[in-house]
Amino acid sequence: MLENAIYGSRRYWIWIFFLLSIIGAGFLAYLYQFKYGLGVTGMSRDVSWGLYIGQFTFLVGVAASGVMVVLPYYLHNYKKFARLTILGEFLAIAAVIMCMLFIFVDLGQPLRVLNVILHPTPNSVMFYDMIVLSGYLMLNLIIGWTVLSAERKEVPPPKWVKPIIYLSIAWAPSIHTVTAFLYAGIPGKHLWMTAIMAARFLASAFAGGPALLILLAFIVRKYTRFDPGKEAIQSLAKIVTYCMILNVFFLGLEFFTAFYSQVPGHMHSFVYLYAGYHGYSQLVPIMWVSSILAVIALVMLIFPQIRKNETLLGVACLATFFSLWIDKGFGLVVGGFVPNSFEKITEYWPTIPEAIITMAVWAIGFLVLTILYKIAISVKEEVVFDKYGERQIKAE
């Protein structure tokens, strides 16, 4: 099946080389960071995690969200998701690879990364994060590849893959729960030390990930002959709607606890993020952009008339994705460090090399995703009919 990735249209190759050029630029920026140290980033003694760890956190959510199509399909036999599952699984693979790369580029001594395996430390949440992420990557690779191969040969998938699929369904929430535990168990970081952190993470993941998947399904339908199905997209839109409502609700709970209790430590980070604290307000504009996008997304998603219009649904999904990307991929991590342990403020903003490296990791993710999707779609174009005898390829 891999050979499908090396035959493509002119547009396919332009896109591949565009991604490769970003990756090349990122590689040079990384060499610079590797030589000089993490001092080339905007991080500091006070804000010791920044864009890299934020993106990692966000992308674990995208990876976990694959379960939102896998679960209804395999556990509830929701046939409309038959065509979408492979897109969800392959998106999870690309997302996990990005997660691992974001951790890697964030390390001060990247060549020592295997110390995590050499000196396994079960009391560190990072240890479990390594296990669940690599496990999830393997699960999705095995499942995605096996099921797709079976489809290509027009035979039912082998029986042994079923238990692995059930395992992956249970595994998906675990990767994001463990990621939330990286934050939720740290004493003295009020913004993070909240019992609903994992619940918030899952809610935002199951809104943001499927929103991205809908956008990808639109792109796939526009540029290839494969049609993931109108109804499947509408069902996914409902999932985005409910999870986005939950996400905003959970954030509201945090606000209530902080501002009704009036405990200063619980309020400070929120005040810094949304209003500015002691004159420091670098993050305020983007946090408001995130909030406004969330409101726009909610309004557009909640009304079925709007949601059912695919153009407007696309806008709603873009709003959802970027709202969560700012909130979780940036604000949540940086906000936890401001104010610092001394109730002092050091602000953070990524530098240009840091931004280039970040874009390059995304480009690697999109490269992996493009290749995987190319393979999947080539198979589907060949098979023409899905497992249930419905046409999955648009007529010429």
Next chain:
Amino acid sequence: MDRREFLKIAGMSSLLGIGGFSVASTVRSDLEASQIKANPAALTAKRWAMVVDMSKFKTPEDYQKCIDACHRVHNVPTVTDNPKHEIKWLWTETYDHAFPGNEDKFLSEKIKHMPFLLLCNHCENPPCVRVCPTQATFKRKSDGIVMMDMHRCIGCRFCMAGCPYGARSFNYKNPRTHLDESKENREFPTRMKGVVEKCTLCYERLAHGLEPACVEAAKEVAVKNGTTPGLIFGDLEDPNSAVRKILSERFSIRRKPELGTGPSVYYVL
């Protein structure tokens, strides 16, 4: 463990077919990081602690002498070009910042502006150790010092997020460029970029029977001021130690004890 015991375990496990790996791990769990024949003069304790007696420091220079002694002996770079990359093992903060949450508008002016000496608290239950994925930071079983293995640290900075005292610094760039080679202490290693570092309670000096550098400097300051020393160092588990004596007599405070970390640095005013 002596050689006979080692051979016994090795022989037994080979017999059982467990092989060398488990032997190595058994041995490892019994060893301390710096296990060589201990210097008989070494200073030992069950749990080291420090009391900072603020009344004994008279001028800002008094604090600076302790800080300089520490930073000199440990080759701590003086990063002046970018405060974001600062490395601090021992430093000062005012009351509001050292004890956030305890701020008081009507606190006496004297205490409000007092520079409290801050360092790693060598917690009884250290969050940094809990979160470290490689055991590069670990609590030494024998005396409770929270140690750093700067050759194992992967630079993930989870410990910096985990420490509620801001006691940890990361080498955002090569620290050696900020060191004056002529003043370098050859007895203590310099660091490379990309690792975390902090106060290790002068474990290397204790092993030679010397008190921590800051404690020694505080003694010199005391001679100059004609007082008793402002830094008292001793065994918290020993009821007759100097630290226990002062803690039983004077009212002391610790930084953020409510977090359950069990800080071993006490402040008396």
